[in-house]
Amino acid sequence: MSHAELIGVIGTLAEAYRRARYARQSGLCATLLGQRGVGKESFARLIAGSACVGATRVSAREFLRARCDRLSARHWERLLQLIVTGDAQSPRRVAVCFCRIEDAPASRQRDLARTIDRAHSVVQILLCRTCASSEDALRGIVPELAAIFTRFPIALPPLSERLEDLPALATRFLTQESNRWGAPCQPLSAREIERLRALDMPGNLDDLRRIMRAVVRQNAFPEKLDVLLATPSAMNNSRATPNDVAAQTLEPDSSDFLTLDQAARRHIEEALRRCHGVVEGPNGVATLLQIHPHTLRARMRKLGVDWTAFREV
Numbered sequence: 001m002s003h004a005e006l007i008g009v010i011g012t013l014a015e016a017y018r019r020a021r022y023a024r025q026s027g028l029c030a031t032l033l034g035q036r037g038v039g040k041e042s043f044a045r046l047i048a049g050s051a052c053v054g055a056t057r058v059s060a061r062e063f064l065r066a067r068c069d070r071l072s073a074r075h076w077e078r079l080l081q082l083i084v085t086g087d088a089q090s091p092r093r094v095a096v097c098f099c100r101i102e103d104a105p106a107s108r109q110r111d112l113a114r115t116i117d118r119a120h121s122v123v124q125i126l127l128c129r130t131c132a133s134s135e136d137a138l139r140g141i142v143p144e145l146a147a148i149f150t151r152f153p154i155a156l157p158p159l160s161e162r163l164e165d166l167p168a169l170a171t172r173f174l175t176q177e178s179n180r181w182g183a184p185c186q187p188l189s190a191r192e193i194e195r196l197r198a199l200d201m202p203g204n205l206d207d208l209r210r211i212m213r214a215v216v217r218q219n220a221f222p223e224k225l226d227v228l229l230a231t232p233s234a235m236n237n238s239r240a241t242p243n244d245v246a247a248q249t250l251e252p253d254s255s256d257f258l259t260l261d262q263a264a265r266r267h268i269e270e271a272l273r274r275c276h277g278v279v280e281g282p283n284g285v286a287t288l289l290q291i292h293p294h295t296l297r298a299r300m301r302k303l304g305v306d307w308t309a310f311r312e313v
Contacts, residue, residue: 006046007169012162016043019154023047023124029116031127031149033137034156037206040128041065041097043156047126048095061095061124069103070282076108086120097126102140113144159204167193169205173212183216265303268296269310277311 009017023030024047032040048061066079083096101109116125127149131137137153138146159166170188178185188196201207258266271285278284279293285307286293300307 006042007172008162008165012157012165016154016156019152020047023152023154024049027121027124028152029119029125029127029148031129031137031151031153032156033129033131033153035132035158035204036130036202037204038156038158039205040130040156041099043154044095044097044126044128048097048124061093064094064096065099065276065283066096067099067283068108069100070287071104072282075282080111080115083115083119083123083125086122093122093124095124095126097128099128101127101129101145106142109142109145113142113148116148159201159208163197166196166208169208170196170212173209174215177209177213177216181216261303264299265305268300268303268305272305272307272310275310277307277309279307 006013006017008014020030020043022028030047032043034040044065045063048063064079066075071079079096082094086094098112101112104112119125129137129149131139138149141149159169167188170193174188175185177183196208196211199207199211201211203210268285268289271288275283275285275288279296280286284293286296289296291299297307
């Protein structure tokens, strides 16, 4: 992800972006803090990207995402070994992003804290911590790891604190979802933007994207949000939730009801997006869908799904 792809780096995200650039250039162990759906992993991938330090270009790091609540003991040991020694076969630069560290046993957390202090120079450690406030950031974390969490924190604000970015964010998501579903894309009106501002979105950017997906799936142009937000809670001037909006998409229109193959294809494509095109392994689509990788590949070939197109470079 580049500077041009980030919305709000000149305003609400300016400080977070400045700290992310410094972490990227210095290789520091950085901690990304914020509510669910504020873009912590996007910033982690930004830190892992290429950078220029003075006149020297720093090569991009390979991004490895580790969900601590899903890692087996064998994969955990392999990660710790990689952090300490680097890649013995090639001097590749690696950024390891640990998520849901609070779900790891205390013994593993202590092992990770000790390992980070001995990390190889080509390996950068990133920590993503979902928390509603700074007081919650250290909850469930052993003291040894908590000390590392506080070294270089990067706090990302919730969507409610960056409403000036909402028009640009909504437009981007609307365009992306329109392209995805092959639907026409018409700009949101000022009135529709104001309706969006009134929504309570605890999932932040994830909720905003889901709302834009619902707009496209309903094919409600040009009314768009006027149709989708016509819920009792909204009409009573209360704060509607994304669930109120999404609930209206649950009843399928029989005129364009998906075939089983179409539904399977879209479900697999959504899983590929979540797993960034990874098919096998603990963070792969096969694990997420609970299907054998060979069977999954055969199914994708039959449905015409190109899983390589979902891999992030």
